Amino acid sequence: MRIVLVGPPEGRAALGRALAGADIVVIGEARTIEAARRLGLDPDAWLVAPDRDDAPSVTGSLVEPLTPREIQVLELVAEGLPNKLIAKRLEISDQTVKFHVASICGKLGAANRTEAVRKAIRNGLIAV
Numbered sequence: 001m002r003i004v005l006v007g008p009p010e011g012r013a014a015l016g017r018a019l020a021g022a023d024i025v026v027i028g029e030a031r032t033i034e035a036a037r038r039l040g041l042d043p044d045a046w047l048v049a050p051d052r053d054d055a056p057s058v059t060g061s062l063v064e065p066l067t068p069r070e071i072q073v074l075e076l077v078a079e080g081l082p083n084k085l086i087a088k089r090l091e092i093s094d095q096t097v098k099f100h101v102a103s104i105c106g107k108l109g110a111a112n113r114t115e116a117v118r119k120a121i122r123n124g125l126i127a128v
Contacts, residue, residue, distance in 0.1 A: 003065065004028040004036045004043045006124070011049025019047075032124055033071070043068065048125055064107055066125065073100040075126050078117045 001024045005012040012029050019026070027043055030036035036046055045065040066074070069090075076086045083101070087094040101113060110116035120126045 001025070001044045002027045002042075004030060004039070004041055004046050005049065006030055006033055006036050006046050007049030015047055015049050032127075034127060046071070046125075048123060066104065066107060070100055070104050070107075071126065073097060074104055074116065074120055077101065077104075077113050078120070078126055078128055 003024055003026055005015050005026055006029070007015070008031065016026060028036065028039050028041045030039060033046060033048070036043075045067050047065040072090060073086060076089060081089070083094045083097040086097045090097070101116075104110070104120075105112065105116050108116050108119045110119055117126070121128060
């Protein structure tokens with residue numbers, strides 16, 4: 001798996017140490033998701049480190065990072081689009097969107113779409 005580490009330098013360093021020996025290749029690092037996108041890399045996922053040790057964080061409990069497609073779906077959910085419009089925009093089925101939303105909620109520990117968006121914004125996964 002090819003990933004980009006995102007977050008403050010000390011957080012990225014901690015993630016790098018935690019990944020040592022894993023079958024994961026870090027192909028880049030950036031402070032924010034937007035900066036990571038500007039790198040022009042094609043990662044399988046972004047792994048986001050928390051801003052501070054004492055900050056509430058989904059990343060600390062995140063077993064699996066969000067995929068680039070999940071980030072796309074999450075950004076459209078944040079715009080308030082329903083599954084059918086997300087599906088049309090991404091040219092996928094609404095069942096696939098439903099699957100992605102469920103996966104996002106599970107990874108973020110969110111009970112619903114609104115909570116997933118709130119946690120994602122708070123942790124720098126998406127910007128509005």
